Amino acid sequence: MADSQPSQPSQQWDPACYAEKAGFVAELGAPVLALLDPRPHERILDLGCGDGALTQRLAALAAAVVAVDSSAEQIAAARARGLDARVVSGQALPFAAEFDAVFSNAALHWMQDADAVIAGIRRALKPGGRFVAEFGGGGNCARVQAALHQILAARGHDPVGLDPWYFPTAEEYRAKLESHGFDVRYIEIIDRPTPLPGDIGDWLDVFAGTFFDVLTSDERAAVRAEITDLLQPTLTDENGQWIADYVRLRLAARLPG
Numbered sequence: 327m328a329d330s331q332p333s334q335p336s337q338q339w340d341p342a343c344y345a346e347k348a349g350f351v352a353e354l355g356a357p358v359l360a361l362l363d364p365r366p367h368e369r370i371l372d373l374g375c376g377d378g379a380l381t382q383r384l385a386a387l388a389a390a391v392v393a394v395d396s397s398a399e400q401i402a403a404a405r406a407r408g409l410d411a412r413v414v415s416g417q418a419l420p421f422a423a424e425f426d427a428v429f430s431n432a433a434l435h436w437m438q439d440a441d442a443v444i445a446g447i448r449r450a451l452k453p454g455g456r457f458v459a460e461f462g463g464g465g466n467c468a469r470v471q472a473a474l475h476q477i478l479a480a481r482g483h484d485p486v487g488l489d490p491w492y493f494p495t496a497e498e499y500r501a502k503l504e505s506h507g508f509d510v511r512y513i514e515i516i517d518r519p520t521p522l523p524g525d526i527g528d529w530l531d532v533f534a535g536t537f538f539d540v541l542t543s544d545e546r547a548a549v550r551a552e553i554t555d556l557l558q559p560t561l562t563d564e565n566g567q568w569i570a571d572y573v574r575l576r577l578a579a580r581l582p583g
C-alpha cells in the first residue's frame with residue numbers, strides 16, 4: 327500500500343494497527359475483485375497488497391498470484407498468510423510480459439508518479455492482459471485532507487509537501503491509461519461514504535502518518551484532537567458514527583492482444 331520514492335512523503339505501516347483499525351479496506355474490496363473476475367488458469371499481480379487480506383481471497387480464485395508492496399512490514403504480514411509477497415515499489419515494477427491481469431485495491435492513491443506506475447503495469451502484462459483497479463478518486467476524503475492541510479499550515483508546516491496522496495479524476499486517469507496504450511473498458515467515480523470502525527483519530531493514526539511525522543508527540547495529540555473537533559460536525563451521523571467521505575475511482579482496462 328505504501329510506496330516510497332525519494333520525491334514523495336513516505337508512509338510507514340504497522341500491520342497490527344492496520345489489522346485492528348483498517349480491516350474495512352479489504353472488506354470493501356469485494357466489488358473490484360468481482361470486476362476482475364479472476365479465472366482459475368490466470369497468473370495475476372496484486373499491486374499494493376498491504377497485509378494481503380484481499381490477496382488471500384484472490385489467490386483462492388487464480389492459478390498464481392504475486393503480491394507486491396513497498397512496505398517490508400506489510401509484506402511480512404502478507405507472507406505470514408502463505409502468499410508469494412515481495413517488497414517492490416509500484417513505481418518501479420520489474421516484471422515483463424508475465425501476467426494475465428494486474429489487480430489493485432486501495433493502493434494507487436499512494437503512488438504519485440502515475441505514469442511510472444502505468445508504464446510498469448503495461449510492461450508486466452502479457453499482450454491482451456487486463457488492468458482492474460480501485461483507489462481514491464478526485465474529491466476522496468476531501469474534508470479530512472482539507473482539515474489536515476488547514477491545521478498543519480496554521481502550525482507553520484507546508485501541507486502540500488507532506489501530502490502523499492494522488493486522487494485523479496476519471497478523465498485524468500483515462501487519458502493517462504490511453505497514453506500508455508490501454509483500451510479503457512470501464513472507468514467511474516463512485517461516492518462511497520464509509521463508516522469507520524472507530525473515530526477519525528484512529529483513521530489518522532493509520533493513514534495520515536506523513537502529516538504527523540513533522541510534529542512532536544505533544545503536538546501530535548493536540549493536532550489529532552483539533553482535527554477530530556473540526557470534522558465531528560460534518561463526518562458523524564446522529565448516532566455519533568464516523569463516516570469518512572471516501573470517493574473511489576474504479577476501472578477496467580485492457581492491452582491490445
Ligand code: BEZ
Binds near residue numbers: 435572
Ligand atoms: C483511501 O483508501 O481512499 C485512502 C486511504 C488513505 C488515505 C486517503 C485515502
